[in-house]
Amino acid sequence: MARRNSADPPNPERVAAFGLGLSAESRAAAYLVAKGYRIAARRFRSPVGEVDIVARRGRVLVFVEVKARATLDAAAESLQTRQQRRIAAAAAAWLSLNPHDIDKDIRFDAVLVAPGKIPRHIPAAFEAE
Numbered sequence: 001m002a003r004r005n006s007a008d009p010p011n012p013e014r015v016a017a018f019g020l021g022l023s024a025e026s027r028a029a030a031y032l033v034a035k036g037y038r039i040a041a042r043r044f045r046s047p048v049g050e051v052d053i054v055a056r057r058g059r060v061l062v063f064v065e066v067k068a069r070a071t072l073d074a075a076a077e078s079l080q081t082r083q084q085r086r087i088a089a090a091a092a093a094w095l096s097l098n099p100h101d102i103d104k105d106i107r108f109d110a111v112l113v114a115p116g117k118i119p120r121h122i123p124a125a126f127e128a129e
Helices: 010-033 073-075 081-097
Strands: 037-045 051-059 060-068 107-115 122-126
Touching: 010 037, 010 051, 010 060, 010 073, 010 107, 037 081, 051 081, 060 122, 073 107, 073 122, 081 107
Parallel strands: 060 107
Antiparallel strands: 037 051, 051 060, 107 122
């Protein structure tokens, strides 16, 4: 994949996808808050990966991957093993920067988002390898 020169105009498809992703993450975060979660971070980035949402509820620390597609089923099918490994690595980076969270129960969830549908929260969508 060629790197984009900073002088080149942005790819319209990428710009649209980025905006869609931010909107989906906002919907997912609002949905989790309505379910009693507190959002600790959004778009946590580390050198080894990114987590869309880090949330807490009680003694549980949740690393959430948000998937937005045309349908909820398509969103569910889009969570790949490679992404799961990067999310788990980013979670480890989070824990190294936030040692007060080490004693929490850790879980990896997904929130699926599709136009015109209520987001679907999948607790324990995958386990870290």
